[in-house]
Amino acid sequence: MIRWFLYHTAEDPFAFPVGSGLLKLRLFVQNGQQLSCTVIHSDRYDTPGSEIPLPMERIGSAGAYEIHEAVLQSATGKCRYLFHVENPAGDYVWYGERGLSENREHAGSFQYAYMHRPEAVKLPSWSSDAVVYQIFPNSYNGGTLKGITEKIPYLHQLGITAMYMTPIFESTTDHKYNTSDYYKVDPAFGSTEDLKALVDEAHRHGIRVLLDAVFNHSGDTFFAFKDVLEHGENSRYKDWFVIHSFPVVQTPSPNYETFAKAVSIMPKLNMDNPDVADYMMEVSKHWVREAGIDGWRLDVANEVSPRFWTRFRRELKAEFPELLLIGEIMHDSGPWLRGDQFDGGMNYVLRDAVLEFFAEQYAGPVRFMEQLLHQEALCNDQANSAMFQLLGSHDTLRFLTACKQG
Structure with a gap:
């Protein structure tokens, strides 16, 4: 045979x-x-x-x-x-x-x-041909939301149709991935009114606005974790996190789960806990209602409970069908793009292939095309059209720098 x-x-x-x-x-x-x-x-x-x-x-x-x-x-x-x-x-x-x-x-x-x-996934009408500009607020035009707003006419002239900002909520670091208060714009960047003004100005120029949501972990100054540090096993929030033993120890090595490996200022949230899931659902809806944002980029999306993301999509899309949901997954994101979680992902797999061919010059055009086809075949057509086709981000070397090093 x-x-x-x-x-x-x-x-x-x-x-x-x-x-x-x-x-x-x-x-x-x-x-x-x-x-x-x-x-x-x-x-x-x-x-x-x-x-x-x-x-x-x-x-x-x-x-x-x-x-x-x-x-x-x-x-x-x-x-x-x-x-x-x-x-x-x-x-x-x-x-x-x-x-x-x-x-x-x-x-x-x-x-x-x-x-x-519903299986024929309907994407936001504006997403498939969007030109997205990433902004790291702390180091962009003075490091404030007002500074970003001033640049919107310039971004419009560049042909930008969407902007994605890394976290803007209160935090103790410049990158803001250790959130202290999910309901408060970091004072270093401005205020809720400044965010509303930014979104309004962007919309006047035909630019959509996406914010960064960090639901995999919080900061250690988040109210719930502060309560755990103070009250230990008696804290009503102890199950909001993944804590191995009490009392809670932060240094030299935390006895609780964190972002990445032993990053003590970023305790991992237990998104399987209904109370935590409810809290973050309200956060996600609040900023769409309050500021009129157009989408969420979800940090460390592959380490958050899929049950939460299924609920997240269902509830947000029911109220805001034009909202774009992008998961940060630095490997094959296909399993999260089946129509029940995210619209698209940050396509680091594409970036790897482009770097290998242009910067590292590891292999020729045949392998490059094979990698592109392989990556495309791992997702359905709708997800492929909603991907962030990025060559770099705040987590990577700039593409030109990588090419020069290669």
Whole structure:
């Protein structure tokens, strides 16, 4: 029996709706075999023999495998399908839910049970072609929100359509990732009124505004953690954090979970605690209502409970459907971009590929293109269109600096 490498599963990012009654299928096939692929599909309840053949398009090579795609149409949203894969010599296999077989019936069929409408993820209307400008407030035009507001006409002239600011809430550091008060703009930057004025001026120039939300951890000066430091095991907030023992010790090594590794000023929040989740949900809604912001960039999103993010998306999108949600994930972000958590991610995987090719000159254009196709295939189309396609950020070297070092 022929044994080619083939891979598909009837779930995102290998099967996902792209519109009303439209299902995109993605198939990985062994590279170098010149294989042609056809998807045979029908309604799940149709009788055998009513299937429709649909040739698949070869998108390109991603190293050891090729990517083939097709978009099938279903009037009912209930899809049954399998693949017919053939080489130039006429050798072929059927590929279905039960694996590879030269016998069609033995291969079985994949089932996409039903295309529920919400599965065709609707992104904010402004997001897919947005040109985003990142601002680190502490070091931008005087380090204040008023200073940023003064520069909005200039940013508009540059062609910027959205800006993302790193944290602006009260904190003891210049980067503000150790939040003291989630409801207060840091006085060093200005006030809530200054933020409102900034957002209003940005909107007058057609620029959307995203803020940075830090829900993975707080600062050690956050009211709840201060209470734990004072009252120890008797604190009503002890379960807001992940504390291993009492009394709480901060130095030389904290006995509680933190951001990264032993960063004592950033205690990790227990987002599985309903009280913590409720608190942060209200924070996230407050600033959209109060200041009219257009989105959240979620810090260390991959270490926060997925249950919280599912709720986060559901509640925010219900009230603010045009709000953009971007997760900071510095590796493959596909698992968070299935339509139930974030709209897009910060595409550090793309940055890695671009750096490897342009700065490090590690490999040639073939590997570069393979990496781009591989990365694109890990997400559905909607998520890919909402990615922050960045070459650098406050967490990295500037791209030009990296190129010069390379």
